[in-house]
Structures are given as structure tokens and as C-alpha cells.
């Protein structure tokens with residue numbers, strides 16, 4: 296996976312809570328057997344009307360946010376299905392960072408495994424960002440090493456992240472290779488638990 | 492020190508621990524299906540890796556499979572996914588119950604059925620409803636495809652120790668109230684993200700009195716409350732269910748295993764990071780009216796008003812949900828007409844679910860404006876139901892009787908609810924578009940689904956005579 300540290304971009308304000316993975320990537324697009332190519336299906340049914348035309352007032356269709364790398368949403372982002380196609384489609388669409396007050400557990404883990412940085416800010420900080428982003432295009436700079444999000448007006452927020460995941464994201468490490476370093480411990484565990 | 496079951500199982504599975512890192516946890520059982528595994532196997536191939544313990548894996552085909560004509564998968568991409576799983580399992584030596592295999596079924600139904608699911612195990616699957624297996628007192632949770640790949644190649648996962656939560660349900664369940672109503676009521680009361688970061692243990696008199704199949708319904712939907720996993724301490728009910736199943740040890744070995752299982756139950760004075768409580772008198776047969784599983788109410792209630800909510804974001808969420816669902820604020824739930832009924836899914840497609848529905852519809856006819864289907868959770872369930880004649884009860888009432896699979900729970904195959912139409916569904920998710928683009932899903936128990944199939948709208952199953960006899 297690609298290492299990630301600094302990301303500077305206009306934010307895309309998706310002012311919704313409980314955005315579930317069925318909305319992020321609908322089941323009819325889960326049948327591919329590759330990891331790539333899911334971006335065009337991101338939020339498909341929110342972006343498109345039944346006849347395939349674009350939904351005018353949906354934020355991803357707003358010209359001002361085209362090319363944005365940072366998605367901002369309300370709490371409990373990514374709830375529901377375990378489908379990793381959700382972070383795949385968000386990344387493939389062009390986002391590298393999601394900012395929300397909270398995430399569903401599986402989605403949060405899935406982000407880490409793919410180099411998509413899920414930042415947790417407080418509810419009021421996210422509301423402030425959303426309000427700024429909805430008014431006019433609002434650029435922020437995300438810095439993972441510093442664990443900060445800094446707005447174009449200088450307003451800065453800091454966030455927490457597990458040091459283990461931070462290292463992984465910064466270096467773009469493949470977790471499986473890391474785990475192979477514990478082969479001896481795994482083999483020992485298996486020896487002691489042969490009944491399983 | 493007194494320990495709860497979550498701590499006990501967790502500690503028994505730590506392969507490696509170090510300050511500041513998640514624990515490296517051993518995985519005892521890895522279940523696989525065709526939708527979330529192809530990219531994982533592909534990853535193995537690209538990196539020249541193997542499956543470490545194929546004997547601890549078990550795969551089946553469920554999400555995409557046709558429920559009408561098994562030989563005809565119209566969608567070429569779905570067919571490719573099904574063929575890919577076959578090829579992957581052949582190549583890597585993973586046991587597979589494919590579409591033609593007598594053990595085929597929804598992954599969370601066949602694990603317990605075969606006795607693969609056992610107390611004390613760590614169980615994962617690339618599927619969020621893996622929480623179902625927690626009914627046996629196992630730590631069972633859904634994972635993403637990268638983690639599937641990680642488990643395939645190392646039989647372990649890095650996991651931060653989750654917080655623990657007890658949800659205690661006091662009292663006895665009222666007449667006509669089922670396990671499905673219990674879990675829907677819990678989610679409605681505490682919200683769809685109450686369990687985030689937690690593994691939940693369900694306790695209390697009402698939970699103890701549930702059968703294994705009912706316990707699976709409750710644990711199945713713990714993910715809808717945001718929990719990483721849900722489980723129930725093993726007891727005599729658990730042991731009796733497992734005895735004689737294919738992958739469960741026999742004779743003396745069984746006695747030994749049973750003693751170990753029972754020892755895992757939470758100690759009497761065990762504590763939890765969070766404790767929630769609910770009384771059964773708060774629970775009646777439930778119907779969801781919105782677009783997530785917490786948006787539901789007892790059948791005697793009505794759709795809420797925006798003014799009932801305090802925060803602006805809750806008011807907005809209600810309005811968005813009702814716009815999608817085509818419902819008015821204040822509409823009595825009993826007044827909602829339905830066009831489809833789906834009895835199926837890993838939540839409610841076991842034998843007892845089909846029996847409960849059959850009891851309600853026996854000798855009656857499906858309402859002329861309703862299309863109703865029954866999709867047994869596995870081929871074993873289907874056969875058992877046919878052996879006791881349930882198929883004829885459904886067919887005579889006007890239900891369709893299908894082959895097993897996920898079917899209309901997520902409509903990845905041909906079983907789709909058309910846009911704008913309403914479905915009373917025994918599944919677990921009522922998200923927008925879950926059963927088809929524009930489809931409107933109402934989650935209910937099997938008995939409630941059956942009763943609404945006959946009436947053509949939601950009814951209180953407790954008022955039906957069939958239920959009383």
C-alpha cells in the first residue's frame with residue numbers, strides 16, 4: 296500500500312451521519328474479483344438518479360469539490376457490512392483521508408489496511424469543518440506525523456491515532472510481512488494447542 | 492479475579508503481546524464465501540504465499556447463488572465469482588460446500604449446523620454477521636478482505652483488545668414476542684453505534700431462556716448495534732445443541748470439551764466496561780419504519796414525528812428516512828401496506844423460524860397483492876422442513892419455496908424488490924437500496940412477516956388466533 300503523510304486539499308463536506316457501506320458501495324458493484332476500479336461506483340445511488348443522470352445537489356457532483364482528497368462526514372461513518380470494497384472505492388475515487396467524529400470498527404480497520412487515513416475529530420470540530428466547507432471551498436492540510444488538521448484560516452485541530460497504525464500508514468507497510476516475523480510464536484502457539 | 496467470557500477467550504488466544512501494539516490473536520475457524528474472498532486469494536498468489544491452515548477454513552457459496560434455478564446464473568460476473576471460489580478452494584486445499592453440496596447454505600447457518608462453531612473459539616469471516624456464532628460463547632467477528640488474506644496466510648490477526656459490555660435483559664418474554672423483537676428493541680433503545688469498540692455479552696433471564704437458534708438471531712444483529720461481536724455464555728442449552736454434530740468430538744472427548752466450554756461462562760462477579768439493561772415488558776413485536784435497524788417501534792406504535800427528536804441531525808435523519816420509505820410522520824404501523832414478504836437470511840431462516848411462520852399461515856392464503864418467498868438458510872434446513880411438510884404449508888398458502896442462499900437479504904442475485912415497493916423482511920438490514928434500488932425494507936420476525944403476508948399490511952401477530960392455538 297502507498298505510504299501517506301501530508302495531504303493538502305479542499306474538503307468534501309458530506310453532512311450525514313451513519314453513512315453505511317451499502318451506500319458507499321452498493322452490492323451490485325461487489326462482483327468484481329479485483330481490488331481496483333471501484334471509484335466510479337462510490338455513492339452510486341446518491342450520485343445518480345434512476346435514469347443514470349447526475350443528482351444535481353449531491354455534494355460529490357459539485358464542481359467545486361472535484362479533485363478533493365479529503366471527505367468529511369458525521370458520526371458512525373462506515374457502519375454495516377464488512378465489505379472492503381468501501382475503502383477501495385473511496386481511495387479509487389481519489390480520497391486519501393476521511394474525517395468524522397466516529398467510525399464503525401470494521402470499516403476503520405479496513406481503512407488502515409489500505410492506506411486510507413480515517414481521522415477522528417470531535418463532533419463540534421467536525422461540525423465546524425462541515426460548516427466552513429459548505430459555505431465556500433475550504434482547504435485543509437493533514438499531517439499524520441504531527442497528527443494535525445490545519446485549515447486555510449490557520450485553525451488547527453489535533454487527532455489521536457494508535458501508534459501501531461500510524462507507523463503502518465506512514466511507511467505503507469504490508470501487515471502480512473510484519474506478521475511473518477512472529478512465525479516462531481505462531482508455531483509455538485499451535486504446538487501448545489494441538490487439540491484445535 | 493473474576494473474569495467475563497470475553498476476557499477468558501481473548502487471553503487464551505494471544506500469540507504475542509507487546510505494550511503499545513495490538514495483540515496477535517490466533518484464529519480457530521475461518522469461514523469464507525465468494526464475495527469477500529477473491530481479492531484475498533489473489534493477494535496470496537501474487538506474493539507467492541500459501542494458506543497456513545486449510546484445515547481451519549471452511550468455505551461456501553451463498554451471497555450470489557440463484558434460489559430458483561441453480562443451473563442458471565444469469566449474471567456473468569456473479570458466475571465468475573462463484574467459479575473463482577471453486578478454483579481458489581481447489582488450488583489452496585480449502586474445504587468447500589459448493590452450490591451442489593448437501594451442506595451448502597448461508598455461511599452463518601451452516602457453521603453451527605455442522606458443529607464447526609463451538610464455544611471458546613475465535614471465529615472470523617469476511618462478513619459482518621459473523622457475530623451470529625457468538626451465540627455459542629465464541630468470539631466471532633467480521634473482517635475485511637485484507638484481514639481475510641492475513642488470516643489465510645498466518646492464521647492470526649492483530650487486534651486491539653476491545654472494551655466489554657453487558658446487555659442484560661430482565662424478565663420473561665411476553666406472548667408473541669421473539670428473539671428478533673428483543674434485538675430490534677435493544678437497537679431501537681440504545682442506537683446503532685452503542686456497541687462501537689465493544690464486544691457485547693447478552694445476559695439475563697430472557698436470554699437464558701432462548702433456544703440456540705433464537706440466541707443466534709440475537710447475536711447475528713449485534714453488529715447492527717455497532718458491536719465488534721456479541722456473545723452469550725455457554726450453558727446446558729449450548730452443550731445439548733452441539734452433541735452429535737459432525738465436527739464436534741464424541742464420547743469421552745465430548746465430555747471433556749463440554750466441561751471446558753462450561754468453564755468459559757462469565758464468572759458470577761465478572762465486571763464489564765459498560766453495562767446496559769432492559770426489561771422484557773418494554774418489548775413487543777417490532778417493525779422498523781426507517782432506513783437503519785434502530786428506526787423501529789413496537790407494532791402498536793406509529794411512525795414518530797420530527798418534533799419527537801431533539802437534535803437537528805436526528806430530525807434530518809428522520810426526514811431523509813421517511814422520504815426514502817414513502818411514509819408520513821405519525822402513520823400507524825398497522826396501516827402500512829406491503830407488496831413483498833421475504834422469509835430468509837442468516838438472521839431468521841433456521842428450522843424454528845420456518846416453523847413459526849408456517850404456524851401463522853397454515854390454512855390461509857397470501858394476500859393477492861403480496862408476493863411472498865421463503866428461502867431456507869441452508870440445504871439442510873430445507874430438507875428438514877420438507878421432511879416435516881412445511882414446504883406444502885407454504886406452497887398451499889401461496890408462498891414460493893426456494894433453494895437456500897442469501898437471496899433477498901441483499902439482492903445480489905435475481906431476488907430483488909422493485910423500486911418503491913415495500914417488503915416485510917426477516918433479514919437484518921433496512922438500509923437504502925439493500926433489497927434493490929429504491930426498495931423499502933421493514934425488518935420483522937418470521938411470525939410478523941407471515942402474518943403481514945396474509946393481511947397485506949402489518950398486523951399484531953398476537954391478535955391472530957393461529958398463534959394462540
Ligand code: SF4
Pocket residue numbers: 553554597598599618620836837838896897900901918919
Ligand atoms: S443472509 Fe444477508 S446478512 Fe446474512 S450473510 Fe447473507 S447477505 Fe449477509
